[in-house]
Structure formats: structure tokens, C-alpha cells
């Protein structure tokens with residue numbers, strides 16, 4: 001790694017054994033602090049009959065209880081913090097579908113850690129000191145905007161803190177400021193590309209050449225579409241508020257084949273969400289993360305609900321951290337339609353690139369007697385008469401059935417009828433409740 005970076009990059013290429021030794025040392029600290037400072041962890045460890053001292057080797061982590069989102073809700077707002085509220089520098093929150101938000105807190109050291117990991121992540125994406133970074137992640141309680149902002153500044157970039165929304169203006173700024181890097185959700189990047197086309201701006205001719213896309217599931221098919229429409233290299237970024245925010249794992253621009261999970265600061269496991277037993281690398285499972293260096297909000301075996309696979313295939317970029325393969329979706333977004341498990345991103349992969357269909361879609365879920373029924377609303381990419389629409393719907397339905405294995409109704413809507421996103425896309429309208 002070159003030394004033009006203003007943060008330490010040696011950990012990215014550490015030998016795997018050294019990473020494991022570091023994890024072992026650091027996790028003892030997390031377990032001890034959680035047990036001593038957070039009543040929830042004391043109760044949970046005691047109920048499971050384990051003490052921090054029982055941890056001797058990394059395998060022992062499996063003896064410790066999981067933490068789940070409702071633990072944060074039950075201790076709302078500050079009950080999970082391991083440091084006094086007065087010492088915190090920042091609060092963020094993510095809104096749930098029901099009730100109170102999930103609140104997370106950061107000490108100055110936590111913000112410093114986050115900043116460095118985001119700088120590391122942006123460099124991994126191919127960003128360089130001196131680049132202009134157009135940051136279209138939302139600023140506010142959502143961690144995307146400020147997380148990318150601090151990281152880009154630490155990397156030595158010039159940040160355009162545009163946030164989400166005002167899409168016409170986004171296009172003007174991309175053109176006038178000539179950013180080399182754009183940060184956005186993939187669905188919002190697609191929206192920007194569509195608005196640019198309407199404004200007569202061809203984004204492919206602009207200097208923007210790296211897209212740092214994440215915060216929601218997306219498919220390799222959409223990656224191809226975004227690379228084509230924006231004329232850039234699209235890389236995936238992963239993170240969640242409960243663990244840090246963006247910058248927990250990042251795809252490298254070299255292989256674009258899964259996200260390097262920053263194992264010097266987190267331990268990653270995958271489990272079967274039903275049996276809670278570990279699943280081997282390469283098999284799909286729910287991602288479970290333990291923080292190693294967070295002060296305010298230590299997380300022990302946090303069940304993310306995100307379904308992915310871990311890979312220890314070496315990467316030609318030289319980074320040694322194992323990779324998280326593309327996240328197919330959240331366990332709680334998975335639908336079971338006539339016995340078939342289906343995630344929105346699987347259907348996205350079918351739709352993108354189908355002739356006559358725009359890459360915008362939404363699932364509408366209804367109850368049909370004892371069965372759950374799925375209607376997939378897609379959009380025509382040009383005006384269509386009723387006969388053409390019916391034929392197109394049958395074609396899309398056939399593709400979904402043959403590739404994803406699920407039978408669903410398909411509605412081909414007018415251009416613009418599927419809602420556009422300015423942040424995380426709403427992929428599912430559940431009318432069952």
C-alpha cells in the first residue's frame with residue numbers, strides 16, 4: 001500500500017493468523033466491558049451461564065448469547081451504552097417499521113474509529129486523496145451521510161455534502177464540480193441517472209468514475225446497469241448503525257467480488273437463523289457481528305438478519321480480510337410464496353436488462369385465503385398498448401418462475417408509476433397487515 005494515505009493501512013494486509021490473535025485479544029476486552037458496564041449483558045451472560053473469563057479461544061465466542069434488535073428497543077434509548085451519556089459525542093438512530101427507533105451512540109474514539117474505517121473503505125473502492133466526493137447519502141440520523149463525509153475528509157478528499165433529494169440539482173453539481181466519486185444508495189443512483197437522461201446530460205461523459213453504493217440489497221445485474229448508465233465502476237459498501245454505520249465491509253475495486261469485512265475491528269460469523277448453529281464459510285447464513293473496539297456500544301454476537309456467505313478465497317488486491325459475498329436480503333424481507341423463499345433482489349436480477357422493462361420494481365404482498373400472494377409491479381420503459389402490456393407481463397412472469405422458481409402476478413405499469421427512491425428503496429408493500 002502506498003503512503004499517500006493519512007491513516008494506517010497495515011492492518012488490511014495482516015496475515016490471517018495475526019488477525020485471529022488480535023481478535024482474540026480484543027474480544028476479551030469487549031466481553032469484559034459489556035458484562036461490567038451494561039446490565040443487559042450481565043443478565044444475558046448470567047442466564048447463559050457464561051462469564052467473560054470463560055473466553056479462552058475464538059471458538060469460545062459461540063458460548064456467549066446473541067444480541068438482537070429488540071434488546072436495543074427494550075433498553076431504549078440509552079440502556080445499552082457502556083459509557084456515560086455525557087461522554088458521548090454523537091447519537092444516530094434508524095427508524096424501524098414499528099415503534100421506537102434504534103438508538104446508537106459514539107464516544108470521540110468511536111467517531112475516530114468510524115472515520116478511519118470509512119477512509120479505509122473509500123480507498124478500497126479506489127478513491128484517492130484529492131478526489132471530489134459527491135455524497136448523496138442522507139445526512140441526519142441515518143449514518144450514511146455523516147459516515148461517508150468524515151471518511152472522505154480523512155482520506156483527503158473534497159466532499160460535496162449534497163445529501164439525498166433535489167435530484168435535478170445533483171445532476172448539475174455532478175456536471176459542474178466534476179466529482180470523481182459518487183456515494184449513494186444504488187436505487188438513488190439509478191434515479192439520478194434517469195433524471196440526468198431527462199435533463200439531456202450523459203453521465204458517462206463526466207469524470208465520475210467510482211460509485212460507492214450500499215445501504216440496501218442490490219444485484220450484480222443492477223451493478224451492470226449502473227456501470228453502464230453512469231459510466232463508472234460500481235462497488236458495494238456494507239454497514240449497519242448497530243455495529244458502526246457504513247464501513248463495516250467494503251468491496252475492492254480490483255475484483256468487485258464481495259466485501260472485505262474489517263476483521264481487525266469485528267468478528268464475523270454466519271449462522272442458520274432457525275437452529276442458530278454456525279454454518280461453514282461458503283454456505284448462506286445470517287451474518288452475526290461482534291464489535292472489538294467500540295466503546296459506547298459494544299455488541300456481542302449481534303444478529304444482523306442479513307443473509308450472506310463468508311468467503312476466505314484470497315483476493316488479488318492483497319487484502320487478507322475474509323469477504324462477505326453479496327447480501328441477498330434481510331431475513332425479515334424474505335417472503336415464502338407457495339413454499340418458495342424469495343427476496344426482492346432475486347427478482348431484481350431477473351428484471352434488469354429485460355427488453356422493454358425499466359429496472360424499477362416493487363413487491364405487493366397480499367393474503368389469498370391461507371396463502372401469501374405476490375404481485376410484482378414493474379415498469380415499461382416506453383409507451384405500451386394494453387395487448388403489449390399483457391404479453392410483456394406474461395413474459396416477465398415466465399422469467400421469474402423459471403429463474404427464481406416462484407409463481408406471481410406481474411403488472412406492467414406506466415413509465416414513472418413505480419415510486420423512485422431518494423435513499424433506501426421501499427421494495428415491499430405488505431398489504432397483509
Ligand code: DLL
Pocket residue numbers: 094137142143144213214215216217218236237238239240241242245246247304306327329330
Ligand atoms: O444502511 C449503513 C450504511 C450507509 C451502509 C451507507 C452502507 C452505505 P442502517 O440504516 O442501520 O445502516 O441499515 C442497515 O441496511 O442490516 C442491511 O439490511 C442493509 N444494508 C446495508 N448495506 C447493505 C449492502 C446503513 N451493501 C441495514 N447490501 C443492514 C445489502 C445492505 N444490504
